[in-house]
Amino acid sequence: MFIEWQNNQAATMRCSDKWQETDDAVSITLVAADASHLHFSNFKPGQFVSLGFELNGKMEYRAYSIASAPGDAHLKLTVKRVDGGLVSSHIVDHFNCGDTVAVLAPTGPFNSIDCPPKQxxxxxxxxxxxxxxxxxxxxxxxxxxxxxxxxxxxxxxxxxxxxxxxxxxxxxxxxxxxxxxxxxxxxxxxxxxxxxxxxxxxxxxxxxxxxxxxxxxxxxxxxxxxxxxxxxxxxxxxxxxESFTPIESKQNEISSAAVQVEVPAFGVTTEVAQGSTLADVLEENGVPIIIACRSGMCGSCKCKVTKGTVSRTSTETLSEEDLANGYTLACSSQIESDVEVELV
CATH class of the missing domain: 3.40.50.80 (Nucleotide-binding domain of ferredoxin-NADP reductase (FNR) module)
Known part of the structure; x- marks a missing residue:
């Protein structure tokens, strides 16, 4: 039996081991929380998963590459403390054997299957x-x-x-x-x-x-x-x-013009500067969207723009049909006009 991820829903996994790699980095192994799944084969070597922790009353997701091989009895990740890093510090200092974590499906185009090797x-x-x-x-x-x-x-x-x-x-x-x-x-x-x-x-x-x-x-x-x-x-x-470095905010492209963002399902109506990043606006207004890699690679922040337009710096996980139907990745979308948004 295998872990199966449904759409953008996270699977619950449990820490089965943890050890110090260096003075500022730890390795952890994760298994299915119910212990019924023995192997993890549904990822490609080089891909990453996003881990979600509830910290300070908010779900925080961060992406970490998988260090183990497909078919191993666990997922192995290595996390290095980042200065001021909320999630990395939590993992290094407080995440221990027996604790559980929300894990999004493995993803990422940097892998040895989609990027096949020479001899x-x-x-x-x-x-x-x-x-x-x-x-x-x-x-x-x-x-x-x-x-x-x-x-x-x-x-x-x-x-x-x-x-x-x-x-x-x-x-x-x-x-x-x-x-x-x-x-x-x-x-x-x-x-x-x-x-x-x-x-x-x-x-x-x-x-x-x-x-x-x-x-x-x-x-x-x-x-x-x-x-x-x-x-x-x-x-x-x-x-x-590897490609999942956070997308830099394009401050010089933010206009003095104001646009309106609506998320009817969550009662959100707000006015922001044209060119603002959609993910930032949704987060700031309490919309429960998952934003993990922040680089347009993992697809966790996929949402639908039902009215108005955004510009995109990444369409990595979106199909032509998705684009035609207004889907976008919030972390790599800049708001160009008044928009209405719904979560997937």
Whole structure:
């Protein structure tokens, strides 16, 4: 039996284990709350789930990549504390074995199924960006014995490297898994010291242009690595990177003109500046919409604009039929005129 997600409804899952990965990051495993489901196969390696907690009287959702492989008896997630992060701090400090959490269905286009590999791959990550590429790697090592894997990860030190011991074990157990860990401080390790730049990337993986590349990490890190990969000859069709970074507010595009937003089912009528992000307006007016990834990737904030117009910066989970019928993703929709909205 398997966890089944219905539409945008969250499944209730229970924390079955929790441990410290680094001084500011923990890993947790989640199982079905009723313990009747044994395996979790309905996700693609590299995808993420959104966790929902009721904090300060409000449901707060955040997206976290799955680190386990499809078919495992649990979902494994690794959460790093974010400065001022409400949900990440709650997970690190207060979410314990036996506690339950609302979990939205796995999603995300950054995965090893929709982005299929060549016979040789390179994974490039930093920080918690290691989680989705670890899921891909674990799956390949289990299911594709002949794939050649170069795993490049940038970290401050061995102590600050998420999955350090697991990575070392994988390198020892698999001749086709090549661990290339680059540390800012390599004291006590066999790994090189430095900062990942174009020269280091070429040194760690001289045949990068012959490989499919998967990239995940902090925004600036990904921008730099993408530039280096392009310069080193990686083909467009074989370069893939994680996409769920929050969409920046386009303050300079907000007009002084006022528009009206109505949500009849919740008795909401409010006047806002033209260009305001629909998700922000709905949240500020108490409409119970789920907003998880805030990057137009997970589809949790799908709603319907029944009157008026919005502009969209993402239509990732919407079909042509959805668009024709007025559906939009609130987190990536800017209000252009008076609108009327209903929840899905």
């Amino acid at each position: 040789k791959v390179t994974l490039i990550s930093a920080g918690c960006g290691i989680t989705p590429v670890m899921s891909m790697t674990s799956t390949w090592l289990r299911d594709k014995a002949d794939i050649d894997i170069v795993f490049i990860h940038m970290a401050k030190s061995a102590a600050q490297t998420i999955y350090f011991d697991q990575l070392e074990s994988m390198a020892a157990a698999h001749s086709h898994f090549h661990l290339k860990l680059l540390l800012k401080d390599n004291a006590g390790t066999r790994h090189p010291q430095g900062r990942l730049d174009k020269a280091w990337l070429n040194t760690l993986c001289p045949d990068l242009a012959e490989r499919t590349v998967y990239l995940c990490g902090p925004t600036q890190f990904m921008q730099d690595m993408e530039s280096h990969c392009r310069a080193l000859g990686v083909e467009d069709g074989h370069f893939h990177q």
